Amino acid sequence: MTHWYDRTIDEEEYYKDLERRQQEHLDRVKRLYSPFSPPFQPCLHDQCPSCLGTGVRADGSMCIHNLSCPCSKCTPWY
Ligand SMILES: [Zn+2]
Ligand SMILES: [Zn+2]
Numbered sequence: 001m002t003h004w005y006d007r008t009i010d011e012e013e014y015y016k017d018l019e020r021r022q023q024e025h026l027d028r029v030k031r032l033y034s035p036f037s038p039p040f041q042p043c044l045h046d047q048c049p050s051c052l053g054t055g056v057r058a059d060g061s062m063c064i065h066n067l068s069c070p071c072s073k074c075t076p077w078y
Contacts (some may be wrong), residue, residue: 044069 044067046053051063069075 004068041071043071045071046075 009029022034045051045055048063048065048067050057051065055063057063
């Protein structure tokens, strides 16, 4: 009895290869589109000359940094 599929392909090899390619695919998709694992970005506020990212100025007052930052710390990710 012959099967419709090609038995020259080893089943184990086939699934191993498939799994590997699926994993690579998912990794690529996750990196590009996942809002759950945003790529690391250093906080621009760490460069803030007034507070160095601490939110507290040298004179003890609160710093509202004069810049917006797209990093994961400042941008809420849902
Ligand atoms: Zn930031
Ligand atoms: Zn600041």
